[in-house]
Amino acid sequence: MADLEFTHRRKNPLSGDWVLVSPQRNNRPWQGATEASEQTSLPSYDANCPLCSGNQRANNVTNPEYQGTFVFTNDFGALNPTHQAVAQDSKQPLFMAEAASGECRVICFSDQHNVTLPELPLTAIEQLVNTWQLNYQELAKQYRCVHIFENKGAVMGCSQPHPHGQIWAHDHLSSEIALEDVNQQAYFAKHGRALLGDYVDHEIEAKQRIVFENQHWLVVVPYWAAWPFETLVVAKEDIRHFGQMTQAHKASLAEAIKVLTTKYDNLFNCSFPYSMGWHNAPSQPTQDDSHWRLHGHFYPPLLRSATVKKHMVGYEMLAESQRDLTAETAATLLQQASSIHYKQGSPNE
Template sequence: MLRWTGANSGAKKTPTLLADGRELIYYDATGDTDRSAADRRPLPETTSRSEVRYNALLGEHVGYAAHRQSRTYHPPADQCPLCPTTGDRLSEIPADSYQVAVFENRFPSFGGDQGRCEVVCFTSDHGASFADLSEEQAGLVLSAWTDRTDELSRHPGVRQVYVFENRGAEIGVTLAHPHGQIYGYPYVTPFTERMLTAVADHRERTGENLFDELVAAERADGSRVVLETEHWLAFVPRAARWPYEVHLYPARRVPDLRSLNEAERAEFPRVYLELLRRFDRLFGPGAGPTPYISGWHQAPFDAADRSEFALHLELFTIRRSADKLKFLAGSESGMGAFVSDVLPEAAADRLREVASE
């Protein structure tokens, strides 16, 4: 049993192994929880069958993971693999309850010496969502995200870490339990490569940091700012791709989650929970929970100058109205040329309208 001594060092970290050799880590807000329950499933040892190939024409990598075809798909609630183990109903979590649990994905997109994929279970409550968490629970999730970023920074096959959540069947989620994922990519992703190139070009031309200038421009304009606190700024970007898209930045530029200070960590849960709750109110009470993708953009570990990159979270939904989804059309899927149905200023207006009282 280990205690993490990084940010939010009061969180207890308990690593163990599942029956097939995969790692499982419990994160608890208190240090008196027994995490000795063993995985009783008769699982064979896991082997990675993923492969990464390089597309020279587009200058990007493509992963192949044929074994994912057999992954668990929309199981009934009483067979959810992310719920705690109860009696003879054995799951990925041997404990009969947990606060936050992280484990190696049984069906990873990357693995072995070509990266790592992990599942982050936000709560043992199957019927909850991230927006239902308390600020203390959300802070514990942030601790787990930060710790996993730190651990994966030392993984020899990982160059970049993406912490993200897909929520909703419309997004393609196959497990309803509140959870997210962490991808430790064996390469730098296309979006990040483009950001790094844009930032480097801007620095060479102007001597200034592009992230800083974009954030300052949004703050000065104000029309797309959704909320601002002492340590965080959330806004709809001027050239948003998705119908409702919010970018959340710490007030000072830092390269990754590990670099956040205690004040920024303490304020994050309130800010993030407010954004998620506003998303659920966007389309009225009859529309149901809003499907979304939320992910942290962090500097690659081997970037030439990591201090130039700005940590930020991007939160967006593919829903454009209560009963309509934003599907990628031919131009968007085939050419990457986006056309949105909602003006960013209108999206920001709506996100301010649904603020908590």
């Protein structure tokens, strides 16, 4: 499929949402706000960091002298296991509420305060993927929805530079998972195949938006991407959730994560901010989950440089998402970025 270098719309089959693509806008002069580039040199250990090994957190709990990954219950979690009833007025359908209970955990990626995912050795990322799986398997026994995610960088609201992510698990299906469940199920009912399984096949055949591929995983700028350098990491095999991954799947996922996040950093020679998270099939399924495929979303906000951010405002908030470069152009730029981190040498070598 040829590039569509003119204004058009693309549909996201997972959510049902549309995105307006306006490639000509990328040539306009920029006079908007810029963001500070995150190039601060950090120590490997910070005595004031609540996530560093051996330090005390805000609730006076002291972290163990850990190495590698470290998981603890979020001291300020948005969810707790206590299930409280919510009174409902059946005569007021415009004021609906329901109880929400669950667990929130923090996962420190490393005991090193000054490294991010792409700077970790591959073995450390494999350990992180193993940690994700172990926590998923434990939480999925109790909760239907398990979200594993990371907010990287202050521009994405991350308040702690120490490399870490989170897991939120709850009984209800989150809005995004519920939408993806409905749309994948509808596709499977119509075609008899998994939506993302077919999508993987089409992307491998097209070879237009692939950023990285190995035996078990495909990394693409999705055809329907809303954020400028958004990517989708999707299992090439019939894997529906973290619990089904073998050691080989986890090792190759670690490789895909390292390559992708390294390319992100090399794109603008900065610590590239993003929000990323994994979508698993609902656990304790009430129906067959053959329509599901495990996948991860990366949503980075940078548009033109380390200091120019894409803002989802105005039309995006009131109408629909809009982007200024095609997914194909974004994929080409990421493909061309080196997989050797710029801090380890010239990223263009």
